[in-house]
Amino acid sequence: MIILETERLILRRLVMEDLNALFALYSNPEIRRYFPEGTLTYEETKEELEWFLNGHPRHPELGLWATIYKPTKQFIGRCGLLPWTIEGREEVEVAYLIDKTFWRQGLGAEAAQAIVQYGFNTLGLSRLICMIDPANQASQNVARKLGMTLEKEMEDEKGPFLLYAKSRSLAHD
Numbered sequence: 001m002i003i004l005e006t007e008r009l010i011l012r013r014l015v016m017e018d019l020n021a022l023f024a025l026y027s028n029p030e031i032r033r034y035f036p037e038g039t040l041t042y043e044e045t046k047e048e049l050e051w052f053l054n055g056h057p058r059h060p061e062l063g064l065w066a067t068i069y070k071p072t073k074q075f076i077g078r079c080g081l082l083p084w085t086i087e088g089r090e091e092v093e094v095a096y097l098i099d100k101t102f103w104r105q106g107l108g109a110e111a112a113q114a115i116v117q118y119g120f121n122t123l124g125l126s127r128l129i130c131m132i133d134p135a136n137q138a139s140q141n142v143a144r145k146l147g148m149t150l151e152k153e154m155e156d157e158k159g160p161f162l163l164y165a166k167s168r169s170l171a172h173d
């Protein structure tokens with residue numbers, strides 16, 4: 001099921017056949033460097049994939065989606081929208097992870113920008129956030145390109161993170 005399409009990318013629901021490609025990304029320490037859980041095992045990757053097969057179980061319109069590079073039809077990442085409760089407030093995070101061999105070609109920003117539009121215009125969300133490790137410059141650059149601003153420096157049991165946020169502008173209504 002296709003969620004959205006950009007010039008170079010298709011974002012679609014994850015399917016079981018994505019497991020090996022997803023594991024290749026999740027087992028790479030460089031790609032997982034700023035994730036508190038670090039790399040995932042094959043079993044952990046399978047569990048996460050199964051969790052998202054029909055969208056997020058409690059919010060099927062959200063989830064992580066396979067990110068396919070149109071010119072070669074390759075699986076090059078997983079991006080999407082994730083629900084969280086932060087300090088008692090319901091939030092939706094723009095999530096992005098791209099294969100290292102495709103970094104710095106504008107693909108992370110291309111996916112994230114399309115996800116923001118989808119979140120605001122198609123799903124009618126009023127606010128989107130990113131939670132980012134303070135050392136993750138690439139991710140902060142993507143968040144800034146989305147028009148997000150740094151709202152707060154926070155800390156949870158996994159460590160410190162930056163809360164970037166953007167509200168839907170009236171122009172979108």
Ligand SMILES: CC(C)(COP(=O)(O)OP(=O)(O)OC[C@H]1O[C@@H](n2cnc3c(N)ncnc32)[C@H](O)[C@@H]1OP(=O)(O)O)[C@@H](O)C(=O)NCCC(=O)NCCS
Binds near residue numbers: 098108110132142145
């Ligand atoms: C974050 C990530 C998705 C960015 O993907 P990408 O396709 O390389 O990003 P883009 O090419 O669209 O670049 C977006 C901006 O970030 C900048 N950027 C990209 N990589 C960077 C890096 N390593 N250091 C500093 N800036 C970087 C780009 O220059 C660009 O800014 P510009 O347009 O002003 O030049 C990618 O680095 C990634 O998958 N990282 C691992 C997973 C991860 O950490 N996800 C985020 C968790 S919060």
